[in-house]
Amino acid sequence: MRNRAPFVTLPATLLVLSALLAAALPARADDVRLETRSGASSRMPLRVTSLAPAGDRDAGTTAVQADEVLAADLQYSAAFDVARAWVASPQSATPIAEVGGKWTVRGSTVRLMGEVREYPGKQVILAREYVGPAAKWRDVVHRFADDVVLQFTGEPGVSATRIAFIVQEGRTKELWVMDSDGHDPRPLTADRSVAQSPSWSPDGSLLLFTSYRGGGAPQLWVLSPETRKPFLLSGRQGFNTGGMYAPDGSGLVCTLGMDGNAEIYRLDARGGSPQRLTSHRSIDTSPCWAPTGREIAFTSDRSGVPQVHVMDADGGNVRRLTYDVSYTDSPAWSPRGDRIAFVVRTDSGFDLWTCRSDGSNTTRVVAGGSNENPRWSPDGRHLIFSSDRDGTRSLWITDLDGxxxxKLDTGGRKAMSPAWSPRMGATSAR
Amino acid sequence: MHPTLLRTTVLVTAVLAMFAVGCAKKGATPPTPPPAGNTTTAPTNPNPGNTGGTTTNPTTPGSQQGTATVTDLRTIYFAVDSYSIDGTAQADLDANAKLLRANSNLRVTVEGHCDERGTVEYNLALGQKRADAVRDYLLGAGVSAAQIATLTRGKEFPAVDGHDESAWAKNRRAEFK
Incomplete structure (x- = not known):
């Protein structure tokens, strides 16, 4: 029983998916933007004008909605302070630029000719056409918005991403996904069981999650949000929890109880070849990769209470992350590499903190209520987390600028355990 | 015989045999009532290491035929962030050990639970520590290892909905299922 090898039961589909994943993701070069801090810088005043509808008679209907999606995307990016030209409001500062364009709907195709004009001369500094199926017109707007963010910050925005999360109904918890702006929340499982801790593969094609759906102990499962068919990744003796793919997709880290105590293991992308990374009689859990793949942050109560620690990817060189705050858990390493987010226990639950990856500069970023499971946006500008700060457990985003x-609207559902997807494909035109 | 047909025949025979054993067993031992407050997701097989149909074995030599059921076992409670067995828990576990020794046909799963204040991941590990501590105490008190399986439930299945110490104290527990 103890050495039951779960990978032998894996369907060939998953093996193929894993192989594609590994092949499609060459080891990432060292961070090229280490000079940019995680979190937002000051917001630039930006004016968004109405898109001019053209083509089919009903183009005006979606054009009006697209205006709002565009303005919301740019505001949510935390790069801009957005003024909507169609709303009468005093402009607090002279905008640096004006965003708008032409919205053409013909049959099942939508074309957005996006334009950015710089103030005060209104010269065109970005003009690009985005084309997509009319049924997915929101994605077309997101791609333009992400390019506008690129134009002004040097890095694309993250509106064309998704958020996986857990929805609780009574005593069941199912895996859900929605667009990053909260649009179209939809379930991915219907197990009438308890799912937890989703985590995306580096290419955004797969979701790892912990679930009791197997009927016994918690196990690691993986599914594609497209097919929604879960495959067992690790169902070893004891418990199997909290998996996270390595940045290069070559494997994952997770917590297993198969050796009689909660220890952190590395598995290959199919869930096989367990390699034990920790060896301590205390609880070691919640492993999280550095974006370089060279280090792993995790929680251990080896010093008495849970504390975030960092170790080398082979399990060596274990060191406690922070000494000025105690009872820390749920580490999440910024995709920029420079900071680590974590939770700190309080009388009412948890506050959200960040620090530099060497443990210095500890900063409380969210307090009030209980705030859990922080996860970074792929650009490191935002943190999504779950909180009961307004009375109901739901999802919130902080832009780390004070x-x-x-709050993200999930239709009043009890939502928790968010995971922000990586960018889905290129943000270039067409 | 065609290999597929052979396999099917063997399978059908095996299923029929298991069914017969299951029927015979029903006559030999009183059926275990479903645990109160059970959820749709709770495992029904208390010993996943065994194959179906063998969770109770009335023919084990030297076994004692008590009539106790899992609901007669006391729930064990824990201090904050702790999996150690304190004085009250010891007394409750001594009583449980006595009952399990007297009913060696009784197979149980110890489910470790936590209050809501730790994180999901930490509590899943802590729940296992609590279940293991209970199992180890019972083994030390002479209960057979074959009678006890363990399972962590983390903070996912609170006994009491509430956000104060009185609720949390009731949720930091090891239940017998």
Missing amino acids: AAPR
Whole structure:
């Protein structure tokens, strides 16, 4: 029983998916943007004008909705302070630029000719056409918005991403996904069981999650949000929890109880070849990769209470992350590599903190209520987390600039354990 | 015989045999009532290491035929962030050990639970520590290892919905299922 090898039961589909994943993702070069801090810088005033509808008679209907999606994307990016030209409001500062364009709907195709004009001369500094199926017109707007962010910050925005999360109904917890702006929340499982801790593969094609769906102990499962068919990745004796793919997709880290105690293991992309990374009689859990793949942050209560630690990817060189805050858990390493987010226990639950990856500069970023499971956006500008700060457990985003966190509308559902997807494919035109 | 047909025949025979054993067993031992407050997701097989139909074995030599069921076992409670067995828990576990020794046909799963204040991941590990601590105590008290399986439930299945110490104290527990 103890040495039951779960990978032998894996369907060939998953093996193929894993192979594609490994092949499609060459080892990432060292961070090229280490000079840019995680979190937002100051917001630039930006004016968004109405898109001019053309083509089919009903183009105006989606054009009006596209205006709002575009303005919301740019505001959510935390790069801009957005003024909507169609809303009468005093402009607080002279905008640096004006965003707009032409919205053409013909049959089942939508074309957005996006334009950015710089103030004060209104010269065109970005003009690009985005084409997509009319049924997915929101994605067309997101791609333009992400390019506008690129134009002004040097890095694309993240509106064309998705968020996986857990929805609780009574005593069941199912895996869901929605667009990053909260649009179209939809379930991916219907197990009437308890799912937890989703985590995306580096290319955004697969979701790892912990689930009791197997009927016994918690196990690691993986599914494609397209097919929604879960495959067992690790169902070893004891418990199997909290998996996260390596940045290069070559394997994952997770917590297993198969050796009689909660230890952290590395598995290959199919869930096989377990390699034990920790060896301590205390609880070691919640492993999380550095974006370089060279280090792993994790939680251990080896010093008495849970504390975030960092170790080398082979399990060596274990060191405690912070000494000025205690009872820390749920580490999440920024995709920029420079900071680590974590939770700190309080009387009412948890606050959200970040620090530099060497443990210095500890900063509380969210307090009030209980705030859990912080996860970074792929650009490292935002943190998504779950909180009961307004009474109901739901999902919130902080832009790390001191502004109040923003609640994501999940239709009143009890939502938790968010995971922000990586960017889905290129943000270039067409 | 065609290999597929052979396999089917063997399978059908095996299923029929298991069914017969299951029927015979029903006559020999009183059926275990479903645990109160059970959820749709709770495992029904208390010993996943065994194959179906063999969770109770009335023919084991020297076994004792008590009439106790899993619901007669006491729930064990824990201090904050702790999996150690304190004085009250010891007394409850001594009583449980006595009952399990007297009913060696009784197979149980110890489910470790936590209050809501730790994180999901940490509590899944802590729940296993609690279940293991209970199992180890019972083994030390002379209960057969074959009678006890363990399972962590983390903070996913609170006994009491509430967000204060009185609720949390009731949720930091090891249940017998």
